[in-house]
Amino acid sequence: MPQLDPSLFATQLFWLFVTFLVLFLIAWKAALPRIADVLNARQNRIDGDLEKAQALKTEAEEVLATYERSLAGAAVQAQDIHREAVQALAAERAKRNEELSRRLSAQTREAEARISGEKRRAVENIREVTLDVVQSAAARLIGVEVAGADADRAIQSALQERRT
Amino acid sequence: MAQAGAGESHSPLAQFMIKKIIPLEIGGVDVSFTNSALAMTVAVVAVSVFLIVGIRRGALVPGRWQVVTELSYEFVANMIRDNVGQEGRRYFPFIFTLFMFIFAGNLIGMIPYSFTYTSHLIVTFGLAAVVFIGVTIIGLAKHGLHFFGFFLPHGVPWFLAWLIIPIEILSYLSRPVSLSLRLFANMTAGHTMMKVFAGFIFVLGIAGVAPLVMVVALTGLEIIIAFLQAYVFAILTCVYLNDALHLH
Numbered sequence: 001m002p003q004l005d006p007s008l009f010a011t012q013l014f015w016l017f018v019t020f021l022v023l024f025l026i027a028w029k030a031a032l033p034r035i036a037d038v039l040n041a042r043q044n045r046i047d048g049d050l051e052k053a054q055a056l057k058t059e060a061e062e063v064l065a066t067y068e069r070s071l072a073g074a075a076v077q078a079q080d081i082h083r084e085a086v087q088a089l090a091a092e093r094a095k096r097n098e099e100l101s102r103r104l105s106a107q108t109r110e111a112e113a114r115i116s117g118e119k120r121r122a123v124e125n126i127r128e129v130t131l132d133v134v135q136s137a138a139a140r141l142i143g144v145e146v147a148g149a150d151a152d153r154a155i156q157s158a159l160q161e162r163r164t
Numbered sequence: 165m166a167q168a169g170a171g172e173s174h175s176p177l178a179q180f181m182i183k184k185i186i187p188l189e190i191g192g193v194d195v196s197f198t199n200s201a202l203a204m205t206v207a208v209v210a211v212s213v214f215l216i217v218g219i220r221r222g223a224l225v226p227g228r229w230q231v232v233t234e235l236s237y238e239f240v241a242n243m244i245r246d247n248v249g250q251e252g253r254r255y256f257p258f259i260f261t262l263f264m265f266i267f268a269g270n271l272i273g274m275i276p277y278s279f280t281y282t283s284h285l286i287v288t289f290g291l292a293a294v295v296f297i298g299v300t301i302i303g304l305a306k307h308g309l310h311f312f313g314f315f316l317p318h319g320v321p322w323f324l325a326w327l328i329i330p331i332e333i334l335s336y337l338s339r340p341v342s343l344s345l346r347l348f349a350n351m352t353a354g355h356t357m358m359k360v361f362a363g364f365i366f367v368l369g370i371a372g373v374a375p376l377v378m379v380v381a382l383t384g385l386e387i388i389i390a391f392l393q394a395y396v397f398a399i400l401t402c403v404y405l406n407d408a409l410h411l412h
Contacts, residue, residue: 002180003352009286010193012182015201016281016290023208023265028257031215035237038222038230045224 130155176359180283180352200287203279207268215264236264240398247402251409258298259405262291263398270351270390274383282393283351285344292344295401303408314411343400350393354386 002008131151138146186197218233226234240260244252252259266282273280281287303311315332316325361379365372 001177001352002182003283003285003348005182007194008182008198011188011195011198012200012281012284012286013290014190014193014195015197015204016287019201019204019208020261020265020291023211024257024261026208026212027215027261027264031212031219032237032257032260034222035215035219035234038219038226039234039237041222042224 127152127155176356176363179279179355179359182284199279200281200284203269203272203281207265207272207281210272211264211268236260243395243399244402247399248406248409252402252405255405259398259401262295262401263394266291266347266397267391267394270394271387273351273355274387274390280351280355282347283355285348288347289340289344291347291397292340295343295404296340299401299404299408302405303411306409307411311408311411314407339400339404343397347393347397350389354382354389358382358386 131148134151134155135146135148138144138151182198182200184196184198185202188194188196215233215236218229221227221230223230237260240263241256244256244259248255269280269282269287272278273283303314307313315329315336317328317332320328358379361375361382364375365379368375
């Protein structure tokens with residue numbers, strides 16, 4: 001095998017050393033730092049973008065929270081207004097009901113007063129008519145002129161009897 | 165074998181022959197520029213171009229080439245982070261170079277008529293020796309004499325120490341051997357097998373379709389192995405480094 005020829009070991013080791021060293025220096029000093037720079041730049045860019053996205057997300061969430069807070073405030077306000085309106089309406093209605101019932105009861109009282117007045121007058125009229133009837137009936141039937149006072153007393157007692 | 169003549173140039177092992185391109189001698193030692201050195205140079209140029217041109221624009225949204233360049237970086241970086249941890253970052257350039265050098269060597273070997281320098285034991289042993297010596301020095305520098313406690317794991321009863329310590333030392337010393345032999349054997353065996361099958365194609369005439377299909381399948385397998393062996397070499401380096409940094 002050509003691999004086992006010792007006379008060629010020196011030259012192979014020599015050129016191995018030289019070429020490997022050259023490649024090592026190129027990689028170490030030139031290529032790898034450049035690749036590392038590019039990779040770092042990209043990583044930084046990605047991190048920066050992620051950070052920015054995170055900041056924007058936080059901001060959006062804040063805006064949303066503010067919006068929801070104002071929405072809730074508006075809802076509370078609307079409820080207040082509604083409740084006030086309902087209360088005002090209820091008060092108005094109660095006042096009107098009261099006024100109406102007061103007026104109705106006043107009219108009822110007035111009407112009752114008028115009715116009792118008419119009744120009394122009617123009763124008085126009946127006594128006068130009864131007195132006339134009694135006097136003229138007594139004069140016609142028995143020819144006696146009954147004095148007004150006597151007749152009145154007799155009617156009174158008769159009415160008393162009927163009532164008891 | 166190595167002394168193959170012109171008539172035997174179709175031997176499955178001929179592909180591993182080292183040919184001098186530019187004869188060179190330094191201090192009496194033969195350091196000729198060979199086809200092996202040429203393949204290494206091509207690998208260095210290819211990897212450098214792959215990395216530097218790939219990342220040249222440094223686009224925020226990478227193109228196809230840049231994605232692959234970044235992928236190679238992150239692949240090795242993750243390997244070190246998972247197997248060594250934060251302290252391994254210092255050794256990232258070395259392990260990255262090691263991975264790319266072996267991977268490029270294996271892939272260049274897949275090009276017909278090219279040369280696979282990772283199929284030479286002395287090359288893989290050179291790499292493994294650097295890893296072994298480097299890791300040992302790192303361990304000694306970090307832990308001082310406590311590093312030798314590595315050879316007696318915690319919880320071993322004292323009366324077994326006479327058995328465990330030689331075993332641990334032996335297993336430690338065999339690391340560079342297994343590391344280099346694994347890569348060398350995989351590459352040599354794979355390429356030899358492909359060559360053997362390829363040799364049958366014309367000999368068998370129409371029936372040569374069968375070995376042709378086999379060679380196509382083997383090519384796919386060899387490309388997987390090219391990656392896998394580079395990965396194994398790099399990850400074992402990480403494991404050894406982790407042992408040296410954190411002991412058991």
